[in-house]
Amino acid sequence: MPAPGDIRAALELKAKELGFDQIGFTGAETSEAFVAALRTFVAEGRHASMDWMADRLFHRENPKNLWPEAKTAIMLGVNYGPKDDPRPLLAARDVGNISVYARGKDYHDIIKKRLKALGRYMAETWGCQLKVFVDTAPVAEKPLAAQAGLGWQGKHTNLVSREYGSWLFLGAILTDMELPVDAAHRDQCGSCQACLDACPTNAFPAPYQIDARRCISYLTIEHKGPVPEEFRKALGNRIYGCDDCLAACPWNKFAEVSREAAFHARVELGAPALADLVRLDDAAFRTVFSGSPIKRIGRDRFVRNVLYAIGNSHDPSYLPAVRELCNDTSIVVRDAALWALAELGGANGDTYS
Incomplete structure (x- = not known):
């Protein structure tokens, strides 16, 4: 030895x-x-x-x-x-x-x-x-x-x-x-x-x-x-x-x-567009983040984060995508979408189940 x-x-x-x-x-x-x-x-x-x-x-x-x-x-x-x-x-x-x-x-x-x-x-x-x-x-x-x-x-x-x-x-x-x-x-x-x-x-x-x-x-x-x-x-x-x-x-x-x-x-990850990320469904999320450590948190948690960023942007052009997610199957996505909606000034007169 x-x-x-x-x-x-x-x-x-x-x-x-x-x-x-x-x-x-x-x-x-x-x-x-x-x-x-x-x-x-x-x-x-x-x-x-x-x-x-x-x-x-x-x-x-x-x-x-x-x-x-x-x-x-x-x-x-x-x-x-x-x-x-x-x-x-x-x-x-x-x-x-x-x-x-x-x-x-x-x-x-x-x-x-x-x-x-x-x-x-x-x-x-x-x-x-x-x-x-x-x-x-x-x-x-x-x-x-x-x-x-x-x-x-x-x-x-x-x-x-x-x-x-x-x-x-x-x-x-x-x-x-x-x-x-x-x-x-x-x-x-x-x-x-x-x-x-x-x-x-x-x-x-x-x-x-x-x-x-x-x-x-x-x-x-x-x-x-x-x-x-x-x-x-x-x-x-x-x-x-x-x-x-x-x-x-x-x-x-x-x-x-x-x-x-x-x-x-x-x-695609250096400066990804929020407009693209917010529309990801589960299958698209898995495809985009294949081989990435991001994949492990799943689509719902990730889109939750994207919605917070959209709310912080104060850009009303995101309102259609945000409104769509207010009825998402995921509770964390729905909660984040409603918050983003309020931040973007689009909550007045809107009601969601």
Whole structure:
């Protein structure tokens, strides 16, 4: 068996060959500070309706709780830096703003394939046991990535990299091999709070803390019912996710455009017309968003978001489409359509069942 240091060096080369931009190594355990913060997050209900966070809290607290044989966590990053700053699109009234990470192909599929390839290489070369993860299991990717030196968790709670700013997809491999580990990355946010100031809904109770109940990414993606009215105007034209806190980070000045073509924005998702999106039925929605992470929220939730954006546009040309959806089979679509109708000034004299 080669020396652990030689195995690590070989893994670094293989990871680069497979298209990973960063790789780091840490012990398969998290800090007491992280565990305490996670428990507080759940105890105070800041996970909102994401019951899976509470249900599998024990497993998320520590990789060894998920797999006791794990000795090392190999953390990998792939840059998805956009070609342009996504924020100017927020001023457009006729298009929807989709989070940068969801404008291209589904990162889960691409990164999972690379993780499995690296895992096969490990198993075939050294006969080790391992498990791979990419945002699909209770693994604390961001804290582990910080421990492995890929970056640090900024005040917006996301990972920040000196080389790639806030634009990194993360993947993890747990292995029963004990390998040399990296030093944790030091926090380099300093006194800056640009990310906190950028949040349209004040979703950060304090630096390094987030309340999902106020987060636009949660509200437009994970939240299944009508979005609380107090947040609807703040959504603006954001129809899937929000990049405001990420895009505001000054470390993005060092970021590079992703070299992975699959993560570049699809033409139809870079600035999609609200007039087209609001007319999507279930079949059309599935066709348009085939191979996209957006597909998982379904047509009803997506059209709900589009209707909020239309209401915020204050453009009466949308009234015919909005009126049609006031009798949609989905209650969340009907509720959003009625709200948009009122915002567009078309509710007077209209009654709907």
